[in-house]
Amino acid sequence: MGDSQRISVHRLLGHGLVADVVLWKNWRGAAALLVSASTLWYLFERAGYNFLSFVANVFLLLVLILFFWAKAANLLNRPLPPLPDLEISEETVARVADAVQIWMNRALTVAHDIAIERNLLLCLQVIGGLWAISLIGSFFNFLTLIYICVLLSLSLPVLYDKYQDQVDDRLCVIYGNIQTRYTKIHSIVLSKIPKHSNKEKKAQ
Secondary structure (H helix, E strand, O other), rough: OOOOHHHOOOOOOOOOOHHHHHOOHHHHHHHHHHHHHHHHHHHHOOOOOOOHHHHHHHHHHHHHHHHHHHHHHHOOOOOOOOOOOOOOOOOHHHHHHHHHHHHHHHHHHHHHHOOOOOOHHHHHHHHHHHHHHHHHHHHHHHHHHHHHHHHHOOOOHHHHHHHHHHHHHHHHHHHHHHHHHHHHHHHHHHHHOOOOHHHHHHHO
């Protein structure tokens, strides 16, 4: 596979700060994310720290620092703490609402295809995905799973960007084998399941 056919992982990730952090181009941000995630995971999973207590103590510390900073600035004629405007813009709310609407519409479309259209293949895919999530959840708790996802997001994109040719060749072989097996299973099992025609659906 030539260099002209290589996929730009940085472009796929959006060319922004997230792409720089995930691909370790912004190594300070990536290191800060890794250290923060590792620290939080250790505090909650190994040290037995309670999440609610941790959040409350962090906010308590911030409030005390800001209060004494403001008092000291008053007494010493120093500038007040540089706090940003603590408000959420309408544009941000609109973007979040649009994203939520897209995901909800996708979920409703899947539910419609399964319940109304009787899409057996989609139903099996959903069942397999939910079963895989359930199986993974039985081995790890939620926080450990998030920590693993952070570690994978900071390692897999970099490795794929470095060894893209070898990975793509191997994935093509695996995909070909899966397609062959799926075609055999579909021809033997799924093709024997009777499909209801549109006239039969209307008659029902």
